[in-house]
Amino acid sequence: MREADETTRQRLADALRIEPATPSELAVQLDLTPESVLRHAEHVSRSVAGTETDEQVLVAPPTCRDCGFDDFDDLLNLPSRCPNCKSESVSEPTLTIE
Template identity: 55%
Template sequence: MESRTTRERIADALREGPETPSSLADRFEVTPYAALGHVEHIATSVRNSADEEFLVRPPECRECGLSGFDDPLNLPSRCPECKHEGIEEPAFVVET
């Protein structure tokens, strides 16, 4: 049985390479929104670390290319500019 928490395992996955909320959800059998909750806590922990950096590729509209969303740690349902619903998910990585 796995003794590490889901959050610890997600943090390890982010250290291996970029992940989206959906890819984390599939990999760890949680919802994308639960994965985002874990990522938010991991981001806070990493900000307090001198050894690691938390990086975000923000969501991006597939129609107009907008990537300046207010909250990059979110799953927007549509673009605030063009109202298109095709949004590329954000991706996260922890670099050492």
């Protein structure tokens, strides 16, 4: 299938099958915003879970670079600050399909 014929969600799933990436990295690659990457990732997660391939979208949680907090409620989110120490130095989640 040519790239022009693929949907955004198909291109996202293909990218996640190749290597883990953050929403910002995927946004640049797919010409989207990081927020829209996360919205599409939710749908991709449901789509791959409903197939016979045993694939799933895995999310490494965002992590505070100052205190190490990584117990965020919503893994598919771009937190602006750490709820534990209030630092704004929070890494993005990393997504992959395995």
